[in-house]
Amino acid sequence: MSVSEKQTMRLCEVSKLNIEKTFECGQCFRWNADASGVYTGIVQGRILSIWNGGEDVLCLCAPDELAFWQDYFDLSTDYSAASKKFTQPEYLRMCADFGEGIRILRQEPWEALCTFIISQCNNIPRIKGIVENLCRLFGKELGDGLFEFPSSEKIAALTLSDLDPLRAGYRSEYILCAAKAVADGSLNFDELRRIPPEEAHAKITQLRGIGSKVGNCFMLYGLHIMDRFPVDVWMKRALKAHFPSDFDPKALGAFSGLAQQYIFYYARTHEKGESEPINC
DNA sequence: TTCCAGGACCGGG
DNA sequence: CCCGGTCATGGA
Numbered sequence: 001m002s003v004s005e006k007q008t009m010r011l012c013e014v015s016k017l018n019i020e021k022t023f024e025c026g027q028c029f030r031w032n033a034d035a036s037g038v039y040t041g042i043v044q045g046r047i048l049s050i051w052n053g054g055e056d057v058l059c060l061c062a063p064d065e066l067a068f069w070q071d072y073f074d075l076s077t078d079y080s081a082a083s084k085k086f087t088q089p090e091y092l093r094m095c096a097d098f099g100e101g102i103r104i105l106r107q108e109p110w111e112a113l114c115t116f117i118i119s120q121c122n123n124i125p126r127i128k129g130i131v132e133n134l135c136r137l138f139g140k141e142l143g144d145g146l147f148e149f150p151s152s153e154k155i156a157a158l159t160l161s162d163l164d165p166l167r168a169g170y171r172s173e174y175i176l177c178a179a180k181a182v183a184d185g186s187l188n189f190d191e192l193r194r195i196p197p198e199e200a201h202a203k204i205t206q207l208r209g210i211g212s213k214v215g216n217c218f219m220l221y222g223l224h225i226m227d228r229f230p231v232d233v234w235m236k237r238a239l240k241a242h243f244p245s246d247f248d249p250k251a252l253g254a255f256s257g258l259a260q261q262y263i264f265y266y267a268r269t270h271e272k273g274e275s276e277p278i279n280c
Numbered sequence: 281t282t283c284c285a286g287g288a289c290c291g292g293g
Numbered sequence: 294c295c296c297g298g299t300c301a302t303g304g305a
Contacts (some may be wrong), residue, residue, distance in 0.1 A: 026286060120287040126303060127286085169301025174288085209289045232286035264286070 004062045011057045011066070012075050018101025019050055019057060022073070025102050025265040026124060027221050029115050029131045030149070042110060042148055043072055045140075068069035074103050074224070082255035083262075091242035092259060098269075104226065109189040110182055111149045111205075112222030117174045130168050137165060140216045144222065157180035174209025181207055193223055200225075220257040229256045238267045 002039040011017070023031040023039055031040065031041040038051040048069055050059040061069060061181065070076070079102075114134075119127050138150035138158070156179040163172040181187040187207070192200040205215045216230040229249035231239070252259045 121285060123285040
């Protein structure tokens with residue numbers, strides 16, 4: 001059998017990667033499970049199915065693509081060492097324990113930028129619906145009803161009315177704006193990775209529709225800059241209720257973005273509507 | 281029907 | 294710097 005033929009592969013031990021938590025924690029919007037718990041996703045034109053098989057996380061892919069997927073799941077980073085530093089407040093310790101097995105995916109930068117533009121003042125089920133429509137309408141079909149995320153060039157060539165079927169509301173303008181900046185090279189991902197993070201954040205928030213929060217989500221999930229700390233309404237509630245009033249996320253160190261993900265995932269699964277809304 | 285969602289922008293204080 | 298109003302949409 002050729003190495004390009006798909007076969008069942010061992011990706012890693014289940015202790016290293018919890019696929020349910022990783023896909024459902026709110027960092028990504030295009031991994032979906034079937035009735036038996038098998039998740040399927042598409043990254044850079046590659047299709048992966050992944051599931052739990054006892055001690056190991058198993059997946060269906062070509063052997064010569066296994067390294068690609070190990071990189072996507074960030075398997076070479078020691079998350080347990082990073083998590084051990086999340087000791088206080090006690091609430092954070094609890095969130096880190098609850099989120100054990102989450103890994104921050106190395107998503108495609110343009111997809112992360114675009115999906116988190118869509119995420120603003122929106123709920124996760126609806127974000128997923130809009131993103132799915134975006135892919136179905138403008139992405140290349142890979143068969144089986146699976147579509148690639150459309151390129152920035154493809155979106156940049158569209159008009160506002162072309163995006164009407166998305167029902168994305170005022171976000172459509174922001175999507176087009178970002179797509180044009182990426183497609184024409186004025187927003188360069190390699191450059192953003194190279195320059196100091198604060199400069200990168202300042203640069204991307206110059207784009208219309210990208211503020212501090214979406215900019216941080218893009219940097220964390222799209223550029224894998226692990227010390228970005230996006231603060232949304234859930235994080236605001238958690239910070240107010242469980243952290244000192246003068247708490248500075250910088251104190252959490254180089255993996256503060258991971259801490260943020262643990263907190264978000266815990267708060268959203270345990271505290272649905274228990275607190276008053278902050279702002280939206 | 282009203283409220284809310286992984287916000288951002290804008291004007292005024 | 295912070296505040297409130299506004300933006301478009303649909304699930305709960």
